[in-house]
Amino acid sequence: xxxxxxxxxxxxxxxxxxxxxxxxxxxxxxxxxxxxxxxxxxxxxxxxxxxxxxxxxxxxxxxxxxxxxxxxxxxxxxxxxxxxxxxxxxxxxxxxxxxxxxxxxxxxxxxxxxxxxxxxxxxxxxxxxxxxxxxxxxxxxxxxxxxxxxxxxxxxxxxxxxxxxxxxxxxxxxxxxxxxxxxxxxxxxxxxxxxxxxxxxxxxxxxxxxxxxxxxxxxxxxxxxxxxxxxxxxxxxxxxxxxxxxxxxxxxxxxxxxxxxxxxxxxxxxxxxxxxxxxxxxxxxxxxxxxxxxxxxxxxxxxxxxxxxxxxxxxxxxxxxxxxxxxxxxxxxxxxxxxxxxxxxxxxxxxxxxxxxxxxxxxxxxxxxxxxxxxxxxxxxxxxxxxxxxxxxxxxxxxxxxxxxxxxxxxxxxxxxxxxxxxxxxxxxxxxxxxxxxxxxxxxxxxxxxxxxxxxxxxxxxxxxxxxxxxxxxxxxxxxxxxxxxxxxxxxxxxxxxxxxxxxxxxxxxxxxxxxxxxxxxxxxxxxxxxxxxxxxxxxxxxxxxxxxxxxxxxxxxxxxxxxxxxxxxxxxxxxxxxxxxxxxx
Ligand SMILES: Cc1cc2nc3c(=O)[nH]c(=O)nc-3n(C[C@H](O)[C@H](O)[C@H](O)COP(=O)(O)OP(=O)(O)OC[C@H]3O[C@@H](n4cnc5c(N)ncnc54)[C@H](O)[C@@H]3O)c2cc1C
Ligand code: SF4
Numbered sequence: 001x002x003x004x005x006x007x008x009x010x011x012x013x014x015x016x017x018x019x020x021x022x023x024x025x026x027x028x029x030x031x032x033x034x035x036x037x038x039x040x041x042x043x044x045x046x047x048x049x050x051x052x053x054x055x056x057x058x059x060x061x062x063x064x065x066x067x068x069x070x071x072x073x074x075x076x077x078x079x080x081x082x083x084x085x086x087x088x089x090x091x092x093x094x095x096x097x098x099x100x101x102x103x104x105x106x107x108x109x110x111x112x113x114x115x116x117x118x119x120x121x122x123x124x125x126x127x128x129x130x131x132x133x134x135x136x137x138x139x140x141x142x143x144x145x146x147x148x149x150x151x152x153x154x155x156x157x158x159x160x161x162x163x164x165x166x167x168x169x170x171x172x173x174x175x176x177x178x179x180x181x182x183x184x185x186x187x188x189x190x191x192x193x194x195x196x197x198x199x200x201x202x203x204x205x206x207x208x209x210x211x212x213x214x215x216x217x218x219x220x221x222x223x224x225x226x227x228x229x230x231x232x233x234x235x236x237x238x239x240x241x242x243x244x245x246x247x248x249x250x251x252x253x254x255x256x257x258x259x260x261x262x263x264x265x266x267x268x269x270x271x272x273x274x275x276x277x278x279x280x281x282x283x284x285x286x287x288x289x290x291x292x293x294x295x296x297x298x299x300x301x302x303x304x305x306x307x308x309x310x311x312x313x314x315x316x317x318x319x320x321x322x323x324x325x326x327x328x329x330x331x332x333x334x335x336x337x338x339x340x341x342x343x344x345x346x347x348x349x350x351x352x353x354x355x356x357x358x359x360x361x362x363x364x365x366x367x368x369x370x371x372x373x374x375x376x377x378x379x380x381x382x383x384x385x386x387x388x389x390x391x392x393x394x395x396x397x398x399x400x401x402x403x404x405x406x407x408x409x410x411x412x413x414x415x416x417x418x419x420x421x422x423x424x425x426x427x428x429x430x431x432x433x434x435x436x437x438x439x440x441x442x443x444x445x446x447x448x449x450x451x452x453x454x455x456x457x458x459x460x461x462x463x464x465x466x467x468x469x470x471x472x473x474x475x476x477x478x479x480x481x482x483x484x485x486x487x488x489x490x491x492x493x494x495x496x497x498x499x500x501x502x503x504x505x506x507x508x509x510x511x512x513x514x515x516x517x518x519x520x521x522x523x524x525x526x527x528x529x530x531x532x533x534x535x536x537x538x539x540x541x542x543x544x545x546x547x548x549x550x551x552x553x554x555x556x557x558x559x560x561x562x563x564x565x566x567x568x569x570x571x572x573x574x575x576x577x578x579x580x581x582x583x584x585x586x
Contacts, residue, residue: 012033016102033268039099056403153183161220162221192370318549354435389480392481395481438515
C-alpha cells in the first residue's frame, strides 16, 4: 500500500526545461510546488566539471547523461503491418534523465516558429487549396503567433539567447532573418562570432540571392544576467557541447538560468531519483487527485495535489496519459481518438559535404549552436504552387565540434579501418565543410503512439510503442532542399562534393534529433486534440501536459524555443485564469 503524503498545490512530473519554468512561475505566484524527478540531482560544479567534462567516450559515445533503456525503453516499427521491437539502446533520439532533463546536454539552438506554422492547416488551404494537403493530417494549434509572442520573448530573455532579430515591430532588420514573425525586441545578446565555414556559406548564399543570418544560440556570446538575477558566462567555443553539460556556465539550461533561484524558494520541494508511475483520478474521471511514484528508497508514495503538470518530455507525457486513462487513445484505422495522434519527428538527411585542398577549418573551435542559417526554403517562405510537397527546411553551415572520436570525415570510398583510413582522416581533418539543416515533419494518419501490447518496463507497465516512417511529402521536400544545398556548395568549388541520400525507413539506431513531437496535441477541437490551447487536458481539467507532445506537427526549426514558450504560456494560464476559477478553461 502506497504511503500517502501531505497535499501540495501542484505536483510536477520531471524537472527539465518545462518543469523548471513552471515551478518557478507557480511558486512565484504563491503556490506550493513539489517536483518529482526520475533521475539524479545535477549541477554544474559537481556534475559538469570543466576538469573532466571533455570525456568524449564517457559522454558522447557511452551517453552517460542520457536515459537508459533499462529505466524506460520504447518499442518501434515503421507501420502497422510490422511487429514493434524494443530499442535496446537509444540511438535515433536521446531522452534526458536527471535534473535539467535534455536541456543539460542540448546544443542550444533557440528558434521561434513562424506565424504560418501555428495556422498550418488553414494557411495551406488558403494559399494552395485543400487538395494540396489531402495526404496529411495537418492541424492548427488553436493559438496564433501574436498571442504567444511575449512568451517566446520571456524564454529568450531567460536564456540570454544570442542572435540578431530579423523583424522588430514589423520593421525588417538588416542581417537578421527577414521571414520571421514580428518580435517585440531584439535578442538579449548579440550573435556568436561565426567561424570560417559559416562565413563562406553566408557569402555563397548571399551571392545566390538568399538571406543568411546567425542562428539564435543559447551558447552565449557574452556574459549576461537574466531577469531572475542569474549570471550566465561567455561561451569559450570549447566544442564539447551537444551531449555534454557545460562546465563554463555558458549554455542556458535549468541549472544556469532558474535553479539557483528556485531551489532557495521555500514554496518549492524537489524529490530526485523518484519515478512517477501513474496519475490517479477521482471516481468521476474528470479531475486528478494525486500521482503515485516510487521514491529513491523504493517506497511507493502517493502525492495528492490540486494540479498535476506533466513535464516529463513529450513522449513520456503521452505514455503517462495512456497509463492513467486520460483522453481517448487514437486509432489509426478510424482516425478517431486523440492521445497518440499526430506523432512527428524531424526530417533530416540530404545536404552537401565538401572537401577542400585549399581551405582549412578549425572544427575544434565550435559550439553546440554555432552556425549561419538561411530560411529561404523553410516553411512557406517560398511558393509551393508548382512543387509536389508542402513544408521546408532550414539550411546552414557551422562548427559544433572537432572531437577526436566522432569527427573523422573521410572522402567517399575510404576503407573504414586500417592505415588507409588513418591517412585519410589525418589529411581530411579540418578540410571539410557541410551545408545542411533540418526539415519539417508533417503528420499522416499512420504515424502515431500507443502502448505496446507485449513489452513492459521494470515496473510491469507497457512500454510506449512508436509507429513512424517519414511521409512521402517530407521525403520529397528534403530531396528538393538537398538540391538547393548542392547548388550553393557548387559555387564554392570544393575538390570533392557529396550529396547525402534522403531515405524512408526511419530506424532507431543512427542519431537523428531528439525532436519528437505530437501525441497529446493542442488545438481548438476536442475531437482532434488531447489538450486545449492552454495545454490543459480536455478530459481531466487539473492535468496540463506541457512539452513538444503538444505540437500538432513539427516545423523545421529545433523545438525548444517553442517548448519553453509553451511552458510560460501554460504558467500564465494557470496563474491568471485557472487559479481564479479552477475547472475547464475552454
Ligand atoms: C543531444 C540533444 C541536443 C538537442 N539540441 C537541441 C537544440 O539545439 N535546440 C532545441 O530546440 N532542442 C534541442 N534538443 C531538445 C531539447 O533538449 C528538448 O526539447 C527539451 O529539453 C525538452 O524539454 P522538456 O522539459 O519537455 O523535457 P526535458 O528537458 O527532457 O525534461 C524532462 C524531465 O522529466 C523527467 N521524467 C521523465 N519521466 C519521468 C517520470 N515518469 N517521473 C519523473 N520524472 C520523469 C526526465 O528525467 C527529465 O529530467 C536537444 C536534445 C538532445 C538530447
Ligand atoms: S561550447 Fe560554449 S556553451 Fe557549449 S559547452 Fe562549451 S563553453 Fe559551454
